[in-house]
Amino acid sequence: MIELSFPPAVILILAALLIAVARPSIRPVIVLLAPLLTLWAIWRLPDGVLLTTQFLGYPIELVEAGRLQRLFATVFAIMAFAGGLFGLRQARWTELSAGYAYAAGAVGVSFAGDLITMFMFWEFMAIFSAVVVWCGGTDAARRAGVRYALMHLIGGVVLKIGIEGIMVHTGSIDVRPLDLDTVDAWVVLVGVLINAAAPPVSAWLSDAYPEASPFGGVFLSAFTTKTAVLALILLFPGAEILVWIGLYMIFYGIIYALLENDMRRILAYSIVNQVGFMVCGVGIGTELAINGAAAHAFAHIIYKALLFMSAGAVLYQTGRRKCTDLGGLYQSMPITTVCGIVGALAISAFPLTSGFVTKSLISEGAAQQGLVVVWYLLTAASAGVFLHAGIKFPWFVFFHKDSGLRPADPPWNMRAAMLLFAAACIVLGCFPGLLYPLLPYAVDYAPYTGPHVISQLQLLLFAGLAFFVMLPAMERTRTITLDLDWFYRVLAIRVANGVLAAWQQLGHLLRQLWGRSGASLAERLQGWFRPHGPLAQTWPTGSMTLWVTVILVLLVVMAQRTSP
Amino acid sequence: MNAGERDRQVPPAAQGHWLSRPGTIRRLWVAFAVVLALTVVAEAFVHMHPRFRVEGWFGFHAGFGFLACIGMVLFAKGLGFFLKRPDDHYPGTSEPPAGEESGRD
Numbered sequence: 001m002i003e004l005s006f007p008p009a010v011i012l013i014l015a016a017l018l019i020a021v022a023r024p025s026i027r028p029v030i031v032l033l034a035p036l037l038t039l040w041a042i043w044r045l046p047d048g049v050l051l052t053t054q055f056l057g058y059p060i061e062l063v064e065a066g067r068l069q070r071l072f073a074t075v076f077a078i079m080a081f082a083g084g085l086f087g088l089r090q091a092r093w094t095e096l097s098a099g100y101a102y103a104a105g106a107v108g109v110s111f112a113g114d115l116i117t118m119f120m121f122w123e124f125m126a127i128f129s130a131v132v133v134w135c136g137g138t139d140a141a142r143r144a145g146v147r148y149a150l151m152h153l154i155g156g157v158v159l160k161i162g163i164e165g166i167m168v169h170t171g172s173i174d175v176r177p178l179d180l181d182t183v184d185a186w187v188v189l190v191g192v193l194i195n196a197a198a199p200p201v202s203a204w205l206s207d208a209y210p211e212a213s214p215f216g217g218v219f220l221s222a223f224t225t226k227t228a229v230l231a232l233i234l235l236f237p238g239a240e241i242l243v244w245i246g247l248y249m250i251f252y253g254i255i256y257a258l259l260e261n262d263m264r265r266i267l268a269y270s271i272v273n274q275v276g277f278m279v280c281g282v283g284i285g286t287e288l289a290i291n292g293a294a295a296h297a298f299a300h301i302i303y304k305a306l307l308f309m310s311a312g313a314v315l316y317q318t319g320r321r322k323c324t325d326l327g328g329l330y331q332s333m334p335i336t337t338v339c340g341i342v343g344a345l346a347i348s349a350f351p352l353t354s355g356f357v358t359k360s361l362i363s364e365g366a367a368q369q370g371l372v373v374v375w376y377l378l379t380a381a382s383a384g385v386f387l388h389a390g391i392k393f394p395w396f397v398f399f400h401k402d403s404g405l406r407p408a409d410p411p412w413n414m415r416a417a418m419l420l421f422a423a424a425c426i427v428l429g430c431f432p433g434l435l436y437p438l439l440p441y442a443v444d445y446a447p448y449t450g451p452h453v454i455s456q457l458q459l460l461l462f463a464g465l466a467f468f469v470m471l472p473a474m475e476r477t478r479t480i481t482l483d484l485d486w487f488y489r490v491l492a493i494r495v496a497n498g499v500l501a502a503w504q505q506l507g508h509l510l511r512q513l514w515g516r517s518g519a520s521l522a523e524r525l526q527g528w529f530r531p532h533g534p535l536a537q538t539w540p541t542g543s544m545t546l547w548v549t550v551i552l553v554l555l556v557v558m559a560q561r562t563s564p
Numbered sequence: 565m566n567a568g569e570r571d572r573q574v575p576p577a578a579q580g581h582w583l584s585r586p587g588t589i590r591r592l593w594v595a596f597a598v599v600l601a602l603t604v605v606a607e608a609f610v611h612m613h614p615r616f617r618v619e620g621w622f623g624f625h626a627g628f629g630f631l632a633c634i635g636m637v638l639f640a641k642g643l644g645f646f647l648k649r650p651d652d653h654y655p656g657t658s659e660p661p662a663g664e665e666s667g668r669d
Contacts, residue, residue, distance in 0.1 A: 328584075
C-alpha cells in the first residue's frame with residue numbers, strides 16, 4: 001500500500017457532505033474547488049494498483065490507475081465542475097450534493113480494480129442519480145424517479161449475481177476482459193448493459209432524465225451510461241454481440257428522437273444513440289475502435305452536457321419544455337442559441353468540432369476490419385444524428401415559428417458553464433492532439449484529410465437538406481411515442497389488476513359455495529381440525545380403501561402416460 | 565385520437581429580426597444550395613480513397629446522406645402511426661399544459 005494514495009472519489013464524497021452542511025456563502029467555493037482537487041488527485045496517480053485492502057476475504061483494489069481509467073475519471077471531474085458551475089446559485093443544495101455524490105460514484109467506478117469495488121460505486125451512483133431525478137420536484141419526477149431507481153436496483157442485483165458467480169467459479173474478482181463462455185459473464189454483461197440503456201430497457205433513460213430539474217439533467221446526462229461504456233471496455237472488449245446491440249441503440253435513438261416533442265427527451269434519446277456508437281466501437285474491439293469508443297465518450301460527455309445546459313437554460317427561463325411551445329428564442333437568447341448550436345454541431349461530428357475527431361475513429365475501426373455492413377450503417381447513422389439532434393433540437397427550440405417568448409439569456413454562471421463547454425467542443429475539434437495522447441492506445445490516425453472532410457460535409461449537409469425537405473412531415477405534435485416500457489408501466493399493471501380481480505372473484509365464488517360467507521380461513525381451519533372436526537374423526541376402513549384405490553388408479557394412469 | 569397529424573404552422577413573422585425576414589431566408593437558401601454544390605464539386609479535386617466499392621461513386625456521401633435521412637424520417641413517420649399517443653397518455657406524466665398561458669400565440 002502506497003502512502004498518500006487515496007481514491008480520488010473521496011474528495012467528491014467529502015464535497016457532497018460539505019455542501020450539505022456548509023453555510024450558503026461558502027458553498028460555491030466547495031462546489032468549484034472540489035472537482036479541481038479531484039482532477040489534481042486523478043493526475044498524480046501513477047499507473048498500476050495503488051490501494052489494496054481486504055473485504056470478506058477478497059483482495060480489494062480500491063484504486064487501479066491506467067490510461068483508460070484516468071481518461072474517464074478526468075472527464076467525469078471536468079463534468080462535475082461544469083455541472084456545479086451551471087447550477088452554482090440556482091440549483092438547490094440537495095441537488096448539488098447529490099450530483100457530486102453521483103459524480104464521485106462515477107470516478108470511483110473508473111478506478112475500481114476489482115468487481116466488488118466497481119459494484120459498490122455502481123450502486124452509489126444508482127442511489128444518488130435517483131435522488132437527482134427526484135430533485136426535479138414535480139409529481140412526474142417522483143414517479144419517474146421511482147421507476148428509475150427500480151430499474152437500476154434490478155440492474156445492480158443482476159450485476160451482483162454475475163459478479164458472485166465469477167467470484168465463486170473463478171476465485172478471481174479482478175476487473176479484466178471476460179470471455180462470454182460462462183453464464184456468469186453473460187449475467188455481468190446484462191447488468192452492465194442495463195446501465196448503458198441497451199435494449200430492451202433503453203426507455204428508462206428518456207423516461208427519467210427529462211423529469212429532472214434543468215441542473216439535474218446536466219449531471220444525469222454524463223455519468224451512468226458512460227461508466228457503463230467504460231465497464232464494457234474493461235470487461236468485454238471485442239464481444240461481437242455489442243456491435244449489433246450498439247447499432248440497434250443508434251437507430252432506436254434516431255427514430256424515437258425524430259418522433260419526440262419534449263426537447264430534453266430528444267436529447268435523452270440521442271444519448272442512447274451516441275452510447276450506441278460507443279458500444280459498437282467496443283464490440284469491434286480493435287485498438288482503433290476502442291480508442292474511438294473512449295474518445296467519443298470523452299467528447300460526448302462535454303457536448304451532451306452542453307446541449308442539456310442549453311435546453312436547461314431554456315427551461316429555466318421559460319418554464320416550457322415542448323417544441324410545440326417553443327421557437328424563435330434566438331432573438332432574445334443569443335448566447336444560449338450559439339452554445340446549443342455548437343453542441344449540436346459537435347454531436348453531429350461536424351469538422352472543427354470534437355465529435356468529428358472522435359466518432360471517425362469508430363467508423364474507421366469498422367472499415368479497417370472490413371465490416372462493410374456495419375460501416376454503411378454507421379455512416380447512415382451519422383447523417384441521422386445531424387437530422388435528429390444536430391438540426392432538429394436547435395431548429396424547433398431556437399428557430400422555426402415565433403412562439404412570442406422573449407426570455408433573456410440565463411444568469412452569468414449558467415452562461416459561463418455553457419461557454420466553457422462550447423469552447424471545449426471547438427478546441428478539442430481543432431486540436432485533436434490534445435485528446436489523442438490520452439487515449440488507451442497509441443493513435444495513428446489523422447482526422448483532417450481532404451477526403452474525410454469532404455465526405456463528412458457532403459453527408460451532413462445533404463442530411464440537412466433532407467431535414468428541410470421533409471419538414472412538413474416533421475411538424476411537432478403533442479404526442480409521446482410508446483416504447484417497450486409500456487410492458488411494465490401498463491401491461492404488467494393491467495395483468496396484476498386482472499389477477500387480483502380474478503382472485504377476489506374466486507374467493508367470492510368459493511365463499512358462496514361454502515355457504516358460510518362470514519367465516520375466515522383461520523376459523524375454517526380451526527373448524528376442520530377441532531376435536532370432532534371432519535379431520536379429527538375416525539373414518540371407516542372402507543372409505544380409506546376407496547381413496548387408496550383412487551390414488552393407485554391415478555398413479556397407474558400417470559405412469560402409463562409418462563412411459564414411452 | 566391523435567392530436568391531429570399536422571396542427572398548424574405559424575408562418576414566420578414578416579418583419580422583426582432580420583433572420584426571420586423572407587429576403588434573408590431566400591438568401592440563406594441560395595447560400596445553402598451553393599455550399600451543397602461546392603461539397604460535391606470538391607470531390608473532383610480531391611483524391612478520394614474509398615474503402616468499399618459503392619463508396620467510390622461520385623457524390624456517394626451526398627446521395628447516401630440524403631436518402632438515408634429521407635428513409636429514417638419516413639420510417640419514423642410509419643412507426644409513429646402505430647405508436648404515437650397524446651402526451652398525457654401515462655398518468656402523472658404531463659406538466660400542467662402550457663396552453664393555459666399561451667394567450668399570445
